[in-house]
Amino acid sequence: MLRRRWALLAIPAALAVALTACGSQSGPLKADEAGVTTVRVTSSQSFNTAPATLLTRGDFAERYGLNFEQVNIAGSGSSNQIAAILSGDADIAIAGSNAFVDSVIGGANLQIIAGVSDIIQSLVVSNSAIERFGVDVNASPDERVRALRGMKIGAGVTGSAGNSALRVVLSHAGLDPDRDVTLVPLADTTTAVGAGLEQGTYDATWAAAGSGEVAVARGTATTLISVPNGEAPALDGYVCNVVFAPTRFIEQNPEVVDRIRDALAEATRMTKEEPQKAGQILKNSIYSGMDQQVFDISWSEAVKAYYEGNLFTREDWNTFVKIFDPLSEHDYSSIDYEEIINPVARGES
Numbered sequence: 001m002l003r004r005r006w007a008l009l010a011i012p013a014a015l016a017v018a019l020t021a022c023g024s025q026s027g028p029l030k031a032d033e034a035g036v037t038t039v040r041v042t043s044s045q046s047f048n049t050a051p052a053t054l055l056t057r058g059d060f061a062e063r064y065g066l067n068f069e070q071v072n073i074a075g076s077g078s079s080n081q082i083a084a085i086l087s088g089d090a091d092i093a094i095a096g097s098n099a100f101v102d103s104v105i106g107g108a109n110l111q112i113i114a115g116v117s118d119i120i121q122s123l124v125v126s127n128s129a130i131e132r133f134g135v136d137v138n139a140s141p142d143e144r145v146r147a148l149r150g151m152k153i154g155a156g157v158t159g160s161a162g163n164s165a166l167r168v169v170l171s172h173a174g175l176d177p178d179r180d181v182t183l184v185p186l187a188d189t190t191t192a193v194g195a196g197l198e199q200g201t202y203d204a205t206w207a208a209a210g211s212g213e214v215a216v217a218r219g220t221a222t223t224l225i226s227v228p229n230g231e232a233p234a235l236d237g238y239v240c241n242v243v244f245a246p247t248r249f250i251e252q253n254p255e256v257v258d259r260i261r262d263a264l265a266e267a268t269r270m271t272k273e274e275p276q277k278a279g280q281i282l283k284n285s286i287y288s289g290m291d292q293q294v295f296d297i298s299w300s301e302a303v304k305a306y307y308e309g310n311l312f313t314r315e316d317w318n319t320f321v322k323i324f325d326p327l328s329e330h331d332y333s334s335i336d337y338e339e340i341i342n343p344v345a346r347g348e349s
Helices: 013-018 047-057 078-086 097-105 127-133 141-146 161-172 193-199 213-217 247-252 254-273 275-284 292-302 314-327
Strands: 004-007 037-043 066-073 092-096 110-117 121-126 152-155 182-185 204-208 221-226 241-246
Touching: 037 047, 037 078, 037 254, 047 066, 047 092, 047 110, 047 254, 047 275, 047 292, 066 078, 066 254, 078 092, 078 097, 078 241, 092 097, 092 161, 097 110, 097 161, 097 241, 097 314, 110 247, 110 254, 121 127, 121 161, 121 193, 121 213, 127 221, 141 161, 141 221, 152 161, 152 193, 161 182, 161 204, 161 314, 193 204, 193 213, 193 221, 213 221, 213 292, 241 247, 241 254, 247 254, 254 275, 275 292
Parallel strands: 004 066, 037 066, 037 092, 152 182, 152 204
Antiparallel strands: 092 241, 110 241, 121 204, 121 221
């Protein structure tokens, strides 16, 4: 049974990191009289983190003696999930690996306990911009990206996984993200994206699947690049979405963490083996207002991106460093993989 809590947090990442992990629950979690342990989980509500929705909205968590309580955060961006963890409003988070790593560099005592998925995003361009900029939608992916020169692109805020990934895609195609295009921060990368494209607020958007596709379904925009469809080779091997928790929480609740991973594995299995059932849970809950055609298109792309096994291997970490270190102000190569990735996510326990 889903119980929902609201944490009205809009704390910048720098301030969130300044908080101590002391706000997390002290001591092992306790089960109720029925033997069910409540775990508070925070995540954005998008296809990127759909397994989290399946945990809170599906009917299988109690099989693992768990009740996942959704903690909803005001505002978008992984920094809000990190703020919820550090302030003690949530036990685990499903969010972007970029924000996680930057928060650890800033002093947060967190560890990844599972890898979830690739980045499930698409680059959608309004048809009017395609005409004005002379975009060849049948060109190679890099040529399509180069055609964005001079455009206004709506994307996640600086430091978010989405913003960081877009900068990699642009750079790979030979564009300077700070000079050749104008990046417009999106406070909401879901509901308002289609309207912004149609109204000319921006020429293109880089957002979660199901966002710009609203305009595509209406015939006013075109999907130029889809990451799940393999059209962003610069991001190959990038584990974008991860599950993490305070290190102290993991140490105090090892058996609960194992059960969390078991439940996550079931949610992931459902996306692969029962995509229609999983999709219906999502459609009936967080996507109840989404046009069915838009949902079907987006879900068919998203299911390709979820990771069976839910690991974050050393190879995954090395790929992350290779992709993002050149564009980051941080030295990712100096980070010890074994300090930030818990053994359960390495496949070593």
